[in-house]
Every structure is written in C-alpha cells, then in structure tokens.
Amino acid sequence: MSGKTESGASLKDVYRDYFLLGNIVSARNLEGARLDLLTRHFSIATAENAMKPASLQRERGVFTFEAADAMVNQVLAAGMLMHGHTLAWHQQSPDWMNREGIDREEAVENLITHTKTVAEHFKGRVISWDVLNEAVIDNPADPSDWAASLRKTPWLTAIGPEYIEIVFKAAREADPEAKLYYNDYNLDSREKAQAVYTMVKALNEKNPDVGGRPLIDGVGMQGHYRVSTNPEDVRVSLESFIALGVEVSITELDVQAGADSVLTEKQGVEQGISYARLFQVFKAHAAQIGRVTFWGLDDSTSWRSAANPTVFDKDLKEKPAYYAILDPETYIQDNKTIFAGDVKQGEARYGTPRLGDDSLWESAAELPVNQYLMAWQGAFGTAKVLWDERNLYVRVNVQNAELNMANPAAHEQDSVELFVDENNGKTSYYENDDGQYRINFAGDLSVNPGVAAEGIESSALAEEGAYTVEMKIPFKTLKPGPDTIIGFDVQINGASERGVRQSVAVWNDTSGESYRSTSGFGVLKLVK
Numbered sequence: 001m002s003g004k005t006e007s008g009a010s011l012k013d014v015y016r017d018y019f020l021l022g023n024i025v026s027a028r029n030l031e032g033a034r035l036d037l038l039t040r041h042f043s044i045a046t047a048e049n050a051m052k053p054a055s056l057q058r059e060r061g062v063f064t065f066e067a068a069d070a071m072v073n074q075v076l077a078a079g080m081l082m083h084g085h086t087l088a089w090h091q092q093s094p095d096w097m098n099r100e101g102i103d104r105e106e107a108v109e110n111l112i113t114h115t116k117t118v119a120e121h122f123k124g125r126v127i128s129w130d131v132l133n134e135a136v137i138d139n140p141a142d143p144s145d146w147a148a149s150l151r152k153t154p155w156l157t158a159i160g161p162e163y164i165e166i167v168f169k170a171a172r173e174a175d176p177e178a179k180l181y182y183n184d185y186n187l188d189s190r191e192k193a194q195a196v197y198t199m200v201k202a203l204n205e206k207n208p209d210v211g212g213r214p215l216i217d218g219v220g221m222q223g224h225y226r227v228s229t230n231p232e233d234v235r236v237s238l239e240s241f242i243a244l245g246v247e248v249s250i251t252e253l254d255v256q257a258g259a260d261s262v263l264t265e266k267q268g269v270e271q272g273i274s275y276a277r278l279f280q281v282f283k284a285h286a287a288q289i290g291r292v293t294f295w296g297l298d299d300s301t302s303w304r305s306a307a308n309p310t311v312f313d314k315d316l317k318e319k320p321a322y323y324a325i326l327d328p329e330t331y332i333q334d335n336k337t338i339f340a341g342d343v344k345q346g347e348a349r350y351g352t353p354r355l356g357d358d359s360l361w362e363s364a365a366e367l368p369v370n371q372y373l374m375a376w377q378g379a380f381g382t383a384k385v386l387w388d389e390r391n392l393y394v395r396v397n398v399q400n401a402e403l404n405m406a407n408p409a410a411h412e413q414d415s416v417e418l419f420v421d422e423n424n425g426k427t428s429y430y431e432n433d434d435g436q437y438r439i440n441f442a443g444d445l446s447v448n449p450g451v452a453a454e455g456i457e458s459s460a461l462a463e464e465g466a467y468t469v470e471m472k473i474p475f476k477t478l479k480p481g482p483d484t485i486i487g488f489d490v491q492i493n494g495a496s497e498r499g500v501r502q503s504v505a506v507w508n509d510t511s512g513e514s515y516r517s518t519s520g521f522g523v524l525k526l527v528k
C-alpha cells in the first residue's frame, strides 16, 4: 500500500534539489517530539499566527515583538530559514487598523508604519514576506479588471487600489533583500487566478524598478485543498504565474479528507493520491518554485484538524500522504486499484460481435444500470460488455423511456452514456486514456473529449418506450489482455415528455461527476 521508500526518510532531503519544504510554527511544535519532526522534515518555517498584524501591533504604536522574536530565533537556531506572514491582511488585524470609515491619510500612515516597522525589525532573519494576503475576491466577474476584483476591505475603501503599491513599496524599502510575495487562496480557480495574474502583471509593468527589480517578487498559492481539487487546475494557474516571470511558492498546503477526525483507509489513500499528483505538478515546475510549505505539522494541531489534512497523524505517524510525497510516481502506481474493493466489479467476455448478431451477446454478463441520481426514477436498463484486442463492445437495453430528443443539449435527451478509463487511473480529471461516449435512442453520437470519436461504430434501435444501443469503442492506449482491469460506467439519461432530463440511472458512479472525473467509475475485468 505504501511507497517503497524507507520509512522515516526526511522529506526536505528528498526535495533538496527541487525546492525548500516548509511548515508552520506555533509554540506547540517548537518543543519535544513535534520539534524533532519539524526539523527532521522541513527547512523553512512560517509563523502560524505570531507575525500577523494583530499579534504585533494590537495597540496603535505599541509593537509587541517578544513572542515572535523568540520563535524566529529558535527557528534560526535550529538551522531552519524563516518566511514572514503577513504584513497586511484584512483578518487578524487589530480593530483600530482595520476599521471602516478611517480616512485616507490615516490609513496610509497606518499601513506604511506597520509595514516598515515590522519588515525592518525582522530584516536579515526572514528570506521572504507575504506582504499582502487575500486581497482578491472569489469568482471575480471580470478578471481582466484587477482593480474591480479587489476585496472590499477597509484598506481598499480608504486608500483605493493604490494601497497595494504602497504596501509593497514600503516593504521593499524596509527590507530590500527579502522576496516580496502576494499570497492568496483558491488560486486553482481560473477566474481568481486570472485576476491575480492581471494584478501582478500590471503592477510589475508599472513598477519595473523598485530597488533594482519589479515590485512583486512572487505569488503565493496558499493551497488549502480537498481530495476533489483538480491538480490540473493547480498546474494551469501555476504555469500562468510562472509566465509572469515571478517566483511561485505553495505557501499553506493542506488537503482535507474524511471528517470528524476520522480518516478511513480508503480516504487516506485518496488523500495520498491527491498529494502525489500535486507534488508531480510541483516537481515539474521546481525551477520556478521557491518553497512548498504545509499548513500544519500533524492532524491534531492543524487549523482544520477534523478534516485530517496533513501528512502526519495525531500520533505524529506517517500517513499515506507522507509516502505519496516521498515518491509520487511509485505511490500512484501502487495504489491505482485500491479503490476496486467497494466499487462494482463486472466482467467483459472476450469476443468480436458483429452488429445485429446476437449469439455472442447472449452469454455476456449483465450489468444493472438502475441506481438513480435524481428524485425521479425513470429510464433504466442493463448493459453487456465484450472485448477483443482492439475494441470494447457495449450493448445497453433501456426500458421505461419517454423517447424524447427535443432538447438540443444531448444529455437532456433519452440517451446512454458510456465511460471508459483504460488505465483505471481513478483521476479527478480526464487523462488521455479516458472517454465519455453518448448515444441517444435515434443513434446520434456525442463524445467527450472530441478526439475520442475516432473509430467508433454504433447503432440504435427504438421501440415503444424502450431502446437498445450498441457501440464499438476502440482502445486508445490500452493493450488489453485477460485479467486487465479497466474503469467503466454506464449512465442512462431519461427525458421527460417536455424534453428535460428528469432521471439519471447509473451502474456504479453515483457522484454525478463521471463526465469529468473517473474517480467514481466501476471496474470491469476483461476475461477470456
């Protein structure tokens, strides 16, 4: 189940040639077994709370550096580096600094004084700063207009979008060596990432030489993810920031899995696969990534403890995620079929049927397509599958259908969808061996992705309230043989007499996500 790498290997050593690996520090993980774990696996620290505005200047003009200083000095003494988090943020900032209705002059003064005092104080002890945290809204309507995409914080209200240049310039002046980051969450979301991209691009083009270089040195992708997060979305955003010429860091990585502090074995592996895929993406872009920092040492001290998001469990034991990060490729390879346990397993018999010839189909096993995803329980059926060296052959009998194809959207018509995941990769996105094949009762085909249409042959035969479809689907990458396991599913869309989909029945995947994720597909064993 776990990777082949030796247990206990130091993560930071494994990633030495790629990027720095970091974790957060609070008083709790700066002593005893947690401190040992921290220093064993990580080479850079971020203060979980101690360097936020609320911790450093609770009262206007009264800076309280004692706790943060002790923490930073301990980190440095342990031979680790330190990253600063965060100079400006709308949260965890004292009320006097963060209040609505403050006038512009006072707001500018507050922003500059805090930023300069704090950055100067830690100068030489931090290698980088999150200068500004979470200034962009979720789901901006027009990401090409970065100023309109800014969160309505007191800083913005009082100063306007210019506050961003003000805070970065103050930080550069106070600590010219430190790398200055813009840091935010949900940057795997396309629109939000585009707004951040537009902002950093505009500000760096406007300020190409602030102390010898562009204003903003880096973009921090926080990385608070879930098992359902698509690593491809992370990759796309990462690559867009890299294209700006800035450094990128993953600054607050965690991946939620399970709930109520319970992580089943399967969920642990799913989480491992998520971490493995993310680290594959990070490794592929290592040259432009400064650091990957986790937000939490272990599941009991994580800010999202109940969702088990870290790499070490509450007893500080290595979780599957740990092995997944040590060796992503091996981990993914070893755990591909682990999900087969509680998904439906069917068999496909060997044989090359000719259209209209029933003899081979008769002996094939029936897969019931009768689990409903919507309240209305309409069209259902059975599927049979055959295979040979080149193709998969599927025949589906549908009953109880209204036989309506009035809706121009193909999935709203009475139709059958077949899902094939040749490598049973169970990915949260479609790989190039994956395909979705739809055929309505009149024989019209629609496939996703488009390229997968090549070589498909199909037929449909409709009667009163029932229809049968057949499809021959060429294998795209697989060289099948006896005992090969593939991911597979069947969905029957039932249209109402008004031409709207009112019923969906499936063989195995009840997630409703089969059109874009292969994670929930059932499995088929090819037998001779």
Ligand code: XIL
Pocket: 048, 049, 133, 222, 252, 303
């Ligand atoms: C969190 C801390 O982990 C908690 O202890 C605290 O109560 C709230 O803040 N994004 C950030 C971090 O930039 O500062 C947040 O840290 C998590 C979300």
